[in-house]
Amino acid sequence: MFTSQGPSLRELAVQALSSVEHGYDLLAPKFDRTPFRTPDRMLDAVEETLAQREGSFSDGLDLCCGTGAGLPMLRRLCRERVTGVDLSTGMLAEAARQHPEGVDLLRGDALALPEALTDSYDLAVSFGAFGHFLPAERPALFANVHRALRPGGVFAFPVGAPIPLSSPLGWAVAGFDAAMRVRNAVWRPPFVMYYRTFPLGPVRADLAAAGFGVETVPLEHFGYREDGSPRWRLLLARKSGPAG
Incomplete structure (x- = not known):
């Protein structure tokens, strides 16, 4: 799973015993050489689907942007400002090194986005970060995204x-x-990262409660399961009101 240039077992252990913020600060220089980085194939599929269904956007937000894998996609989809927000200063430093132009990078908590971002974006995206939020935190997370979007804006x-x-x-x-x-029961600080805490049904309900209209479209690039359901979907949560 890891290349020889990636983090060692000891480095991963130290990260796992740290807080989420400090753990990613430590992992940041080698993060893109781990399987945790969102694959380009996924980014390409999302970009193509958004471009076909929505066209272009004015301003885009990458929530929990990490080292910035999704930022080039946003720059191609958005005509104006692109912003990446992350809690980890180390991850943001890597994002700044890799994407020095055309992107605003802000340190911030996705559960408490700065007021200055209110009604600022037509598109918000996030990749691979939702395991860091407990189910009880989803309403606050989605309310923050809803506030950051303009009427008609899309969270994808x-x-x-x-x-x-x-x-x-x-x-x-x-x-x-x-x-x-x-680990979190016996060790402090906690490191919140779970794979089975973001089921589609409850997520749709929480998005609707936050004021979004929700639809999903198949990501055709990844094919279908034996029962005919798509292996991957793109969820589109739209803030009510006309697009700007």
């Missing part, structure tokens, strides 16, 4: 099909989540 992110618990991968992610719960 990919959602994978449920992983059967009977599969090897299902056992692996369930085991990881169980280990993290034990």
